[in-house]
Amino acid sequence: MSSSSHLPASTPNDGDRPWLKWPHELPPISEARQTPEFHAFQDEERHRKMHKEIRDRIFAGVSVALSPSPNSAILLAGGTSVDFELYDTDVLKTEFRQEQFFRYIFGVNYPDCYGIIDLDKKETVLFITPGTDESERWEGERRPMDYYSKRFGMDATHPVSELDQVLQSRGIKNLFTLEGTNLDSGNATRTRPNFPGMEKYNEDKTKLYPFLAELRVCKTAEEIRLLRLANLVSSAAHVYVMRHARAGLVELQLESLFKAWCGFFGAARHCAYTCICGSGAHGSILHYGHAERPNERVVQDGDRVVLDMGAEYDGYATDITRSYPINGKFTADQKMVHDAVVDAQQSVIKALKPGVDYRDMHQLAERVILKHLLAAGLLQGGSVDELMSAHMASVFMPHGLGHLLGMAVHDVGGYLPGENRTPTPGLSYLRLGRKLQAGMVLTVEPGIYFNQPTLDKALRNPAQSKYINQDVLKRFLGTGGCRMEDDVLITENGAENMTILPTTVEEIEQVMAEANKIRAAGKA
C-alpha cells in the first residue's frame, strides 16, 4: 500500500467531508501511482476466515433449523457456465458470477461446482470440474485438488464426478438441498443439484432455504467490513462523477465514469445492478437504463440527474443514489424537492435502531415528504394525516423506502418466513417489512418523482386529485425526480451510514462549484 494514499480513508467517519480530499481524475499519464489499496484489500486469508465464520454459524444453528438425523449433509449446486452463455455463441453474456447462497457458504466464484457440508463430521467439501487438455489451452494450467482446499479453506476437494462416491464413503444418506422463492423477484432458485446416483438419497428441499435466507439477514463482522469497503468504492466513484457532470454529456458517459473509477481504483469488475442514469424527465423512471432506454439521452442544462449506481466489491453489493442539477446549482423548486427528500432520509436514519419496524420508517418518510409538499403548496386542502389516508405519498414516491443489502442488491429475508407485504398503497411496494436487528444492512432511499402516468392516474382519481394544486404541479411536470439513497448498518444502539457522500444542497453545490471553477479556469 502506498503511504501517500489517494483513496478514501477506510474509516468511514474519518474527518469532515472526506470526499473533498478524494482524487479528481483517473490518473493522467504523468502520474506514477502505486497499486491501489482496494486491490490489496482483497485478502485471501480474510476471505477464508469470513466463509469459515459463516459455516460456523451454520453449524451453530443447524440442529434447531434442520433437526438433521445422523448421516446428513447440506448439498448445494453452484452456478453453471452454460447459464452465462450468450445464446448459441461461445462468448458469455458477462463474466461468470456465482449463485449467492453457494458463494456465501463456500466463497468460491468458479462455475460448475458442488459443495457439501457434512453435518456429522462438521466438514466442508468442494467439488470442482477439473481442467482438461482443451481447457488448459484456453483457460490455464490445471490446479491440484489441494490448491482449492487451501485457497477456500475446505476440508477436501474432489472432481464433481466423485460426488456420489464421496457421499457414500462418508455414509451420507440424507441431503438438505436448496429450494425456495426469492421474495423480490418471485423467481424460484435455479441451481438444482443433479448428479448420477442422486435418487439414492433422502432429499429435504424445504428446510434449507428459509434457514440460510434468515442467516444472511444479519451480517458477520467480516461481511460488514466488505460492505464498508464496497461503499467506499461506490461513494468515491459517485463524487468522481459529480465533479465531471455537466450539460452536453450523454447519460451513458456518466455511467462510464462511474464504472471507470470502480474498476480502476476500486477493484470492482462488476456493478451490483444496471446503472440508472436518468436525466430530465427520465429521472422519474425508477429503473431507467435498461436495454430499451439505455442511458442514451444528452443531458441538458437545467436538468436534474438521478444517478443510481453501485459497485460490487468481492461479492458484496452497494446501492447508492445521488440526484442533483447537472449545472451544479439548485433552482428554488429543485431545492424544495431535494430538501424534502433529504429531510425524509435523515429523519429515518436518525430513528433507525434495533426493534424499529421498517414499515414505520416507510411511513415516517412519507409523512416528511407530505409535510414538505404541503408547505410548498404543491399539495393542499388536508392535513398530513388526511393525505396519508388518501395515500398521496405513493403518488410522488411510488416505491418502498428501502431493502436489505448484502451479496444481493435486494438481499434475501426482507420479510419473516410466512409474512407478506402490507397491501396498503405505498407500503405494498416495501421490500423490507420487519423489525430491525443489529447487523442488518439496508438502504434508505426516499424519493419524489413527477412521473406522468402515475400523476395522470392520481388526477383521474377524485379522492387524490382534490389535494393536488395543479397550478403549482405544472412547474414540476417533466422535471423527472429526486432520489437519495444510502446504505446503512443497524448497530446495537442505532445505525451507521456506510455511504459517505455529499447529501445536502449545500454539500453538493460546494463540490460542483469547485469543479465548475476548475472547468472555467480550463476554458480561459
Add this chain to the structure above:
Amino acid sequence: MSSSSHLPASTPNDGDRPWLKWPHELPPISEARQTPEFHAFQDEERHRKMHKEIRDRIFAGVSVALSPSPNSAILLAGGTSVDFELYDTDVLKTEFRQEQFFRYIFGVNYPDCYGIIDLDKKETVLFITPGTDESERWEGERRPMDYYSKRFGMDATHPVSELDQVLQSRGIKNLFTLEGTNLDSGNATRTRPNFPGMEKYNEDKTKLYPFLAELRVCKTAEEIRLLRLANLVSSAAHVYVMRHARAGLVELQLESLFKAWCGFFGAARHCAYTCICGSGAHGSILHYGHAERPNERVVQDGDRVVLDMGAEYDGYATDITRSYPINGKFTADQKMVHDAVVDAQQSVIKALKPGVDYRDMHQLAERVILKHLLAAGLLQGGSVDELMSAHMASVFMPHGLGHLLGMAVHDVGGYLPGENRTPTPGLSYLRLGRKLQAGMVLTVEPGIYFNQPTLDKALRNPAQSKYINQDVLKRFLGTGGCRMEDDVLITENGAENMTILPTTVEEIEQVMAEANKIRAAGKA
C-alpha cells in the same frame, strides 16, 4: 459534432500514425468537451436503412434458398429477459442483448419480441411485449405500436399476444423457423418460438439457419461502416491503455481503462467478449481473464502483456490484441518474438484477397513463425518444411489464425455448409476454413506462446522435441506470449485493415516512450 475533434478521423487511413493525435486522457474536470462524435454516429435513420437492406437481401435470396410455397413467412423469436436474470434474483447478469439473427433482421435490441417476414407480401412485422402499469412505474411510459414501426422501419407492430391472429389474418400457413448449431460453440440456437396456436402451422426448421448464416458472411456497406467505427473505438481505447500501461498496475486496471475509453468516448456499453489481460506467464493463457483467473495479477517490470480487448459498437463486434512490454522497451528476446508475429501477420494481410483460402493463410503464418524461430536458434535440426510436417508451429501457436467477425466476435459461416475443420494439428484450431470473398471481415491474429503444458507435451514427444533447442527455450519459459490481432475487410482487390494501431516494435516504443517521458516529467 464539435469542429475541434479530439477523436480519430473516421477514415481509417487518414494520415500517418493517426494514433499520435488521439486523446491521452479521459477529459479532466477542466475540459469542457462537446458530446463525443461516436454517440452522434448512432443514427436511427441509417440504422433503419441498414436493416432494410439486409431484409432486401433476404427477399432477393429467399426463392432459391427456401423455395417457399405461397402463404409462407419467416418467424423468429428474439431473446428473453428471463434468460438474462441472475439466478433467482431480480437483477440481470448484464443488460439484455438481443439474439444476433433477430437483431440482424429486425434491428431491435429489446427483450421478449417476435418478428415475421411475410414472404408473399414482402412485409416485416414486429411483435413486442407491451408495457403494463407495473412496467411503466419501473421502466418508463408505454409507447404506441407505431412508435416501434417508425423506429425500426417495420410495416406493422403488434403485441405478441396477437401473433397467431396476425399470422391468420395474413393467411400464413407455413413458417420457416431458426434451428441450427453454432460451429464455434457447438451449441444449438436457443430462441425457439413458442406461442399458443403454433401447432396449426407447417414448420420448416432446416432451411432458414444455413440461409441466414451464409447471408451474414459478407457484410453490407452499412455493416462495414459500423465495423469501421467499432474498430476506431477499440483502436483508440487500446492506444489509451498503451499510454497508461506501467508496472505496478493490476491487470484488471488495464481492462478498466479500456472499458472507460470505449464507454466514455466510444458510446460502447459492452465489450464484445471478456477482456483478456494476461501479464507475464499469464500471456500464454489464450482466454485468460475469466472468473477463475480474473485479471488480478500485479504487472511486474519486464513483463509483457497480452491485451485482447474489443468493444461492441451498435451491435457490431471488434476483436483486437496488442502485446508489448509493460515498461515500453523491448528486450532482444521480446523483439525476436514480436517481429516474428508481426511478420506473420503482415505477410498474411498482404496476401489477402478474394479467392484465397484461409487455410493457406494459416499455414503461411505458421511458416513465417517457424522461419523466425529457426533463425533465433529456438528451433533447429530441420527445414521449415520438415518443421511443418512435425506440426511444430502449433506448439507455439496453439490456435487458429483468425475467424470471421460481425455481430458475433466469432461470427457465423466460418465453414461452408457441410464442411468441417481439417484434422491436421494447427489447422484443426482454425474457425475459418474457406475461400475469401469481398465483404468478409475477419481477424488476423498470429501468436507465439510459451505455454508450459503445451511445451511439456511437445518435449515428451520425440518427433517434436528433437527440433527444440532447450538451452535457448529456457530463456523464454515463463515469459507468456505475444499475439497481434487486427480486423480486416476483404475488398474487391485485396484487403483493408480496419484496425489502426501501433504494431511494429518501433511504433509501439514510440508511443510508450512518449508516455514514459510525460510520466517522468510528472514525477520530477
